[in-house]
Amino acid sequence: MNKKVQVAKYLFFDFIAASGSWVLFFIYRKLFIEPQKFGTDVPIEFTTRFYLGLIFIPVFWLTFYYITGYYSKIYRKSRLIELGQTITTSIIGVVIIFFALLLDDFIDSYKNYYNLFFTLLGLHFGLTFLFRFILTSQTVHKIHKREIGFNTLIIGGNDKALRIYWELSSQYRPAGNKFIGFVSVDESDRYPLEDNLPRLGNLNDLPEIIQNNELEEVIIALETTQHDLMSKILTSLQNWSLTIWGIPDLFDLLSANAKTNVIYSSPLIKISNGLMPAWQENLKRMIDVVFSIVAFILLIPFLVAIAVIIKTESKGPILYKQRRIGRFGKPFTIYKFRTMVADAEIDGPELSGKNDPRITPIGHFLRRTHLDEIPQFYNVIKGEMSVVGPRPERQFYIDQIVKIAPHYKQLQKIRPGITSWGQVKYGYASNIDQMLERLPYDLVYLKNISFYVDLKILIYTIMACFKGNGNGNGTQPSR
Template identity: 40%
Template sequence: MRHRYSILFFPLHVIIDFLSLNTAFLSAYWMKFQSLEAVAEAPYASLWWLFNIIWLIEILLLKPYIYPRQLFKSGHLIRQLLLLTFIHMAVIAVCWVAIQGYYYSREQLLVTYILFLSLGAAFRIGGVLFLKEYRARGYNNRRYIIVGYGKLANTIRAFYDAHPEMGFHFCGYFDESTSENARFLQGGYETLLEYTRSNRIDCVYCCMPYMDNERLKSVVENAEILDYQVKILVDFRGFIARSTSVEYHDVLPVLNLSSDLVSDFRVSVFKRAFDIVFALLALILGSPLFLIIAVITRLTSFGPTFYAQERIGKGGKPFKIYKFRSMYVDAEKMGPVLSGGLLDNRITPWGRFMRKTRLDEIPQFYNVLIGDMSVVGPRPERQYFIDQIVEIAPEYRSLLTVKPGITSIGQIKYGYAASIDEMVQRLRYDLLYPKRRSFLFDIWIIAQTLRVMAQGRGK
């Protein structure tokens, strides 16, 4: 039998959780009453049985111990434990009120749950650490092959190579042999099924860009006979939407890559209202400071106070972005050039101070007010640089689905970019924003920006 020990994980998990629950209940009872003599008698015997019955029902209904190896992580397991415990507490509370069991000790109940969470979390963390080490040493591994050779195939292999604790052992690529890929292949389609059977392969990854439906059908039809899993890889990088969903047209599954319009509408309306209020407050309350900055900018170097430049906004729409001028006049007379950081000799001495404290970005609150920008969002770039970025990182296009912002995760974590490569590195941070966009996340980014400004850590 394959993975004869893996089948023990489920009953072992169930047994340990029941032991933890009962140990916590009895320990809390002893801590409260300094004795265990009456715990098996009324009224606590009924409560003890109820604790176990409710936990058993949760296991049967929610099936909390069935998950793929990719989710066998401490954080996921502890969040799941917290959810199960919260449901358990809620049901116990309802039963308590229904039977008017006010004679039960609240302290004993509270301590029971604290001990149970502590024991459950300790078991899960210990189990994850043990399995990571056990699998990293080569035990309890799943053998897998990849059908179809290309970038996508290399990506999934690199993922498992970087995470040996998941216990996936690579056994080879299979594809139609060509002069370009022959040296990388374990075999072709004609040897695939025999290799899978003789080498007891557990999982076959099929890369859809590199294999046709007939060959995929053959792999799927033999999966049950040869006892392996089939997983299909489709390359959605660069265009997958924030709220992907599966729709069924009769029996035909359709992947919907469009974002959730209702959710987006609510977020956009609330975010726009916040932007207007925040921008108005910033412009009104900060007007004395802005006037001082404007005067210093004008007096410390020849040229206008403000600087306007075309940037690309939401949906690829160009707009004029406004800043306090931090460079000498005609700094880009030879064409578009990225800033070389604070040591760039095109930046004025006062401009270096403004960039370190991000004061040069303040006029963009006007852009926020007229709707070109948001307070928080990925930084807008010029079309000249976007064209170069997209060649390296096509996923940049997803940032054009939201309004650009005055500040962003990339601005906090990375700062100003001095080259295309640095812009791509900063992009890695900003790509998090469309997926995690929320009011609380915006507040966190604004707070971090104020900290960077106060510390003068902008670059």
């Protein structure tokens, strides 16, 4: 399976459908609508407006589909659900185009508006769904023929796990699960599933198993008495982009974060591994990128001034780079303006405290106003961070935090942010205890994530920048 190629196919045919429907719609207007207005035939001339529409209309549609999350889970599509999605997005998109471009069209009566609207809707929906139906049908047939499969791991080796395995493996029209093995949740001399699948290890081996086998789906098959293991298992899985299924017995325990589904004769519960609907997550990402680009442009004078002051005030680079842990536990390089003297952490990681002598004079100002964080807009543009989200930490400190608060890893479900609810409410942390005190605020954000909350956090952050009331402490090292 090549997901990028499959996405490219949908993008290409969606583009063709949007372009084709616009061309046919333009011809329809010239042949049937405008003659009613002018009382004579109107020649079909491809004007500048036509070519502009031919460029921007398809771009609009592809952007709209991306925001709605259509291009995610590209191999896991249902033709029936896709029909509903295409109808919904077509209606919304055509309404936007109609009010933006067609209300000032040449018409003879308001009846022409209805003709224009439903003609564009019919053409766009018809062509779009036709191509999508063909592509999705091809994928479904390949799944049913077992030409396409999704690497799947079963957690548990008991009788229930065996039953689920047989039900999914013996389907005449399989759901696409390609079982690579199972992991045990307890120690036993013999596992019922062992005769059919290899035992790859136990729960402690999950990270290595997921990485080495490129897993896409996990089925949790536990006995009713084993529900106490769910928290541990889900904590282990939440740092990976996986589709997680549970057996029906788990419904009461997981109903807050699950939706029911049926895979042929095996009813399973899909456990959500995300916190926002796809359209909200994609829209948040687009807003992050646009906001970061605009911020970089507006702050160019400050960037130049800060860089000159840092360079002339103390020896060392203007920026420092450091490895932090991001979404799903993946490390990335974070950028900041240097606020400490060079080699401030020559003896190892050390958090800064109040009146830390390692902090330079300009460093105190940058920390109070949070201007040292400006280079992180580059991290946002790269997709490693968000404007708003829990602050990223180093693995050195995460290892200490999770010993006391294992639920800290829940924060890694989303991209870390330049600013956060915890930072707004509490400020920088200068030791592990303060990190733990700040943790509840970030967990509250995790449970209440929304555009409204992001906007409030951003406003309070901007106010803190102007007031310069940051505490100047934090986890920034020497560079």
